[in-house]
Amino acid sequence: MEDKIWLSSPHMGGNELKYIHEAFDTNWVAPLGPNVNGFEEDLAQYLQEEVKVVALSAGTAALHLALIQCGVGYGDEVICQSMTFSASANPIVYQGAFPVFVDSEPETWNICPFALEEAIKDRIAKGKVPKAIIAVHLYGMPFKVDEISGIAAKYNIPLIEDAAEALGSTYKGKACGTFGRMGVLSFNGNKIITTSGGGALVCHNQHEKDTAVFLSTQARDQAPHYQHSHIGYNYRMSNIAAGIGRGQMEVLPERVIQRRKAHDFYRELFHDIEGVKVFSEPTSDYYSNHWLSAIILNPNRSQVTPEDLRLALLESNIESRPLWKPMHLQPIFSGASYYGGKVAQELFENGLCLPSGSNLTENELHRIAQVIHRVFKKQYHLETKTN
Structure with a gap:
């Protein structure tokens, strides 16, 4: 039997070990450190927009934090592209909210603008204004950004951009992951670059980034003891995983x-x-x-x-x-x-x-x-x- 040909296997560039060794040599092995900061900066520069990036443990974690920052809570409804991996929908349920699924259109295989507006109108008629829209760039193909963004703006519903599969893709020359209220990236082992496991949240201002960092590090209040006024999560990327990411960014x-x-x-x-x-x-x-x-x-x-x-x-x-x-x-x-x-x-x-x-x-x-x-x-x- 010949060797296995995988669907999409990790592909190292060679310099990943340099950053990992630096983390070990300086004892930065926690979910913070120079590689985390550097990886976030590398991603922001690559996206070529005025964005702030938060490196996290998974793309799912990024989507969860995006829903929280959009105010999604118990009993709310979130519109989600049906043609996607389950990680796009699961965080809606984490928040006690209900997913409302929308069909694709045949050109990009992504969320259909006509079905999306139909869904919004019907949910509003039923007394439920959707709290967010999750649109996915499936297999790296950008969704119909102008149409979907226009509908989201028309009804004043935040658009969360699931670009987990689309790092390196663009629409009209602008990077996927930068169009929505927030964007989500993934660095799972099968993605175009990997940190072994990991993801990132793309924000548009420092306050959103600071909030995401706070929530992803167990929401610890400013106090000499451990004090918590909010529910937090253990979602931050480690400095070692971020070192892999820094090496991968060189070959993206x-x-x-x-x-x-x-x-x-x-x-x-x-x-x-x-x-x-x-x-x-x-x-x-x-x-x-x-x-x-x-x-x-x-x-x-x-x-x-x-x-x-x-x-x-x-x-x-x-x-x-x-x-x-x-x-x-x-x-x-x-x-x-x-x-x-x-x-x-x-x-x-x-x-x-x-x-x-x-x-x-x-x-x-x-x-x-x-x-x-x-x-x-x-x-x-x-x-x-x-x-």
Whole structure:
């Protein structure tokens, strides 16, 4: 059996150990220190906006703190994109609030502006003004920022931008993660850069950052003893993990280029294959980091199903994965309100994520291409026999 080809594995740049050794040499191993400060500064400079960044233990933690700062509490409602990973929705429940899920649109696979406004109007008519909107840049693809931001502003509802998968992506030249009231980043092991596990909250002023730091360090009051007037959380990133992040930031621009090359590889690979569409930017306004390259197989034009292809790749020790199962179809959220049609459901049923790591070798790409050609060659022969 040949070596495993992973969907999206960590890719070290080489200088991570330098920052880790500095943390050990200076005994900065706590959730504070020069690497934490430096990592936050590196991220703020990369985003190229007047933002303040808070390094945290996970993107989920960042989203939770964003909801708190937006005033979300028990019994409130928060609108959330249904086509996403569960971490986008779970923190709503942490706050005792209720998620209201909204369908996707087919161009970016992200939250649909029409279904979003329908949801807002209906919740208001029912006496529930949503306290926040969570929109996701799925697989690194920016959502329809102008439309979604305009609707949020029209109804004066704070927009929380889940850019966990979109570091390095831009919309009209502006970095994803900087459009909303707050932005969320993730550095999980499978993301475009990693701190092993970690995330960050992107704020727009010092007060928001100070509040996030306070809440993420157990909300300890200014006193010589341990005194607490608020519920706090143990969410701060360690100085060692931040050291990994500092090394990863040095190679982030290169990682974006490499992920986009993987996407281009799949576009070329599927160019002449009937019934397959590679997920790509709808216009030049969108620039995706293509964290994960994904395809849709048209059930009316392809005899190959996503599961056929997934199993064929698995047989060759190559990892692939179905698209996110929409939140409104998850058992835990079966009672939640939902607005829209079946775009997200059909994407889930007909889509597949393919190996997209920035460390894919030419040999690995060749192996992937061989399996794909073999699977679709069978389809061609079946079509020939039928005709």
